[in-house]
Amino acid sequence: MRKKTKEGLETILLLGLASxxxxxxxxxxxxxxxxxxxxxxxxxRTDRVDRGELGxxxxxxxxxxxxxxxxxxMADHLKVAPADLTRLSRDNQGIFxxxxxxxxxxxxxxxxxxxxxxxxxxxxxxxxAGRDSDQEKEVRERILDLxxxxxxxxxx
Numbered sequence: 001m002r003k004k005t006k007e008g009l010e011t012i013l014l015l016g017l018a019s020x021x022x023x024x025x026x027x028x029x030x031x032x033x034x035x036x037x038x039x040x041x042x043x044x045r046t047d048r049v050d051r052g053e054l055g056x057x058x059x060x061x062x063x064x065x066x067x068x069x070x071x072x073x074m075a076d077h078l079k080v081a082p083a084d085l086t087r088l089s090r091d092n093q094g095i096f097x098x099x100x101x102x103x104x105x106x107x108x109x110x111x112x113x114x115x116x117x118x119x120x121x122x123x124x125x126x127x128x129a130g131r132d133s134d135q136e137k138e139v140r141e142r143i144l145d146l147x148x149x150x151x152x153x154x155x156x
Contacts, residue, residue: 052149089154096151
């Protein structure tokens with residue numbers, strides 16, 4: 001009886017580790033993409049800022065405000081006050097916290113058992129309903145556009 005219990009626990013542990021590894025793979029791939037995102041410049045960077053600003057106005061400004069200071073029209077109606085997005089770098093020792101911003105916007109990789117998300121899961125919203133194809137690239141690009149815009153408003 002004891003041997004079966006031990007084998008059962010080992011199986012559960014291995015399955016748990018495998019699921020954690022599978023869940024981490026997309027994030028690891030996103031981290032590689034974030035490294036190259038930091039190197040973008042010129043017209044590519046400008047286009048990202050422009051697309052990101054448009055996405056921000058559509059999806060974020062109602063809570064975070066048009067200037068990103070957390071003073072949007074919906075801010076007073078929320079249980080948790082929206083962050084001042086112009087202070088992300090300042091609050092992170094002068095470094096824009098790209099990975100944290102990415103996962104906060106995406107929201108799909110949060111462990112729900114550790115509490116609820118304090119903002120909508122945009123990674124799901126950025127997918128096109130009814131499409132059967134893999135949309136991860138498009139979702140990632142929209143999040144990177146938003147991140148580029150947010151990085152551009154730091155300290156403003």
